Amino acid sequence: MATILEPGEIEAAASSPPFLHLPPHNLFTLRAQRLEQLADGHPLAEYLRLIAGLCRVQQQVLDDPPSAEVVDQQRLELCQQHGLPPFAADTLIREDDWQAWLEALLQRYSPPQQPAVVEAITTLRTASAGQLRAWAVALVSGQYSLVPAALVPFLGAALQTAWSHWLLSTPNLQLTPGNSLSQCPACGSPAMAGVIRHRGKHNGLRYLVCSLCACEWHVVRVKCVYCESSKGLDYLSLEDDRYAANQAPLRAEVCPGCNSYLKLVYLENDADAEALSADLGSLLLDMRLAQDGYQRLAPNLLLAPGDE
Ligand code: FE
Ligand code: FE
Numbered sequence: 001m002a003t004i005l006e007p008g009e010i011e012a013a014a015s016s017p018p019f020l021h022l023p024p025h026n027l028f029t030l031r032a033q034r035l036e037q038l039a040d041g042h043p044l045a046e047y048l049r050l051i052a053g054l055c056r057v058q059q060q061v062l063d064d065p066p067s068a069e070v071v072d073q074q075r076l077e078l079c080q081q082h083g084l085p086p087f088a089a090d091t092l093i094r095e096d097d098w099q100a101w102l103e104a105l106l107q108r109y110s111p112p113q114q115p116a117v118v119e120a121i122t123t124l125r126t127a128s129a130g131q132l133r134a135w136a137v138a139l140v141s142g143q144y145s146l147v148p149a150a151l152v153p154f155l156g157a158a159l160q161t162a163w164s165h166w167l168l169s170t171p172n173l174q175l176t177p178g179n180s181l182s183q184c185p186a187c188g189s190p191a192m193a194g195v196i197r198h199r200g201k202h203n204g205l206r207y208l209v210c211s212l213c214a215c216e217w218h219v220v221r222v223k224c225v226y227c228e229s230s231k232g233l234d235y236l237s238l239e240d241d242r243y244a245a246n247q248a249p250l251r252a253e254v255c256p257g258c259n260s261y262l263k264l265v266y267l268e269n270d271a272d273a274e275a276l277s278a279d280l281g282s283l284l285l286d287m288r289l290a291q292d293g294y295q296r297l298a299p300n301l302l303l304a305p306g307d308e
Contacts, residue, residue: 021216028059034277066104102158149304156301163213184210198268224255
């Protein structure tokens with residue numbers, strides 16, 4: 001187990017970076033604020049504002065949860081003993097506890113008067129538990145073709161809120177690295193993006209941000225998180241008059257080995273940046289990389305791929 005240190009390991013642990021960085025309790029407010037800022041003058045302003053509104057409802061639900069239930073203590077202990085993600089999405093998604101979170105989110109949400117949004121909300125409100133489960137299973141396993149695109153942001157928002165609640169309401173979590181660098185140690189979901197932190201004990205370190213629970217875990221820099229190669233990595237950004245290319249606050253780490261990329265947010269170049277909003281604010285970069293034949297493996301649960 002990773003939690004008990006032998007005497008010789010204590011020195012090593014003192015200098016090795018903290019493995020986890022938990023999101024703040026106001027994470028959804030931060031996302032909303034940032035999305036609202038990014039929306040000004042942005043070609044996708046309407047979409048960014050819609051998502052900002054949704055993030056504000058996520059925060060309300062997180063602050064006033066529909067059920068105080070945390071994950072079963074016995075399961076938690078077992079998972080930690082065996083180095084498994086305690087909030088495994090592929091298991092918990094089938095147990096329906098999250099459905100109360102969707103209900104709470106839909107109850108509080110007043111959709112803007114856009115026919116597509118109103119229709120999506122009605123569809124979710126009237127769907128059976130079994131149908132919702134099938135869509136949610138497809139969403140967390142990346143099978144976007146099985147979920148109507150218009151439902152994705154709302155379903156994704158509800159799932160994120162439930163999983164962040166479980167993550168943030170469980171004290172003294174001991175987590176071990178997942179099977180791959182890009183896999184969340186808390187819930188097993190793929191990373192959405194990476195953040196290069198710039199303050200305190202995390203200064204200069206790369207943390208990947210979970211697409212579902214928002215947990216952050218340490219992964220060394222200059223290494224493809226998918227194939228673990230360090231050869232020929234390139235760092236691409238959108239042109240921006242405010243920043244030189246090597247100081248852009250958002251760059252994609254592009255791997256020629258496996259033809260994939262992951263977006264990275266550099267806090268030293270923009271201290272207020274936040275991964276989910278930065279990701280949605282830079283969809284133009286994804287379009288360019290897709291044109292160049294690179295594949296995106298990092299989900300953003302508030303966006304159906306190809307829907308931008
Ligand atoms: Fe996670
Ligand atoms: Fe690679």
